[in-house]
Amino acid sequence: MNANPFLKGSLQTIILKLLEDHSEMYGYEITQKVKEMSGGDVLLTEGALYPALHKLEADGFLETFTQVVDNRVRKYYRLTEAGGKQVSSKLGEAQAFIEQLQTLLNLKPAVK
């Protein structure tokens, strides 16, 4: 993953949000989606992605199912009911954190 510690701390939120928007995704698909959405600026390495996915699964926020694609097993992740609730909570936390940073560092939101 991108070495940015802010991003590292937000990985679970990113995953949960992506799965809320796309209902079900597999690991590689998540890395590609993040890369595409960030214009190639954010690169998730699987060494960071899979542990985060497994942690969310173990905590009951994600559930998995498998499909055979091109003769190999593909594992898909999707949100559980608890995961769905967790998305709003995590997004709220992220929003609050960003606002605090803006206040503390006297940053102005970028205008495009």
Next chain:
Amino acid sequence: MKPTEAQEELIGQILRRFVKYKDTYDEAYDHILSSLEELPDDFNFGQAIHSIIENDLGGANGLKALERQRIWFAIREFIKEYANNLLKSLTSVIVLPLAVCTYWFYYAIGSGWMDQQGARSIIDRLPMTVFGIALLLYLFRKRYLKQDLWPRIIPFRQTMLGFTGVLFLQIPDLLLRKIYAIYLLRDISDMILAILFLITATHVIAVFKLFANKKNFQTT
């Protein structure tokens, strides 16, 4: 690039050197092949594999770490499932009557209400008889019942749990008769003895059910 069958086999061989747990293997294997498919056909296969394993998956150490984490989560899940099984077993409908019967047996024997020899004879024969009947009913339930009625009334596993609990009636009897070194058991009240063996029975079943669920520790 689309890997050939031999190349796919090679990827499998490389992964199996570091990964034993099927879940980790499947996920890493799919990831590598998905990455390869994005590359142009003329890309060097060896270089691509090396790059994906080293950079994306963190090399051998990364794969091993992934495996360790997955196994730790599986063990956590295993313990959670065990606790759930135990709780379900202890609160199943069959446990209360079984507890009453178990207690009554020991009380009857202990207080001399029941003939010692007669009681032991019942204790020796009853569990196997009941267990046998339960097993036959389960095996032939679909043949003789139009519907799967028996498990609907009382789920089969709970029923078996109850009968296994009856089997445990024999153990304290054997202990009291044959292992004289265990004096502790002689002083335990009938009630505690009954509870002890019910817990033991539910524990055994909970563990058995866990191991029956092979998905937890499936290897490649």
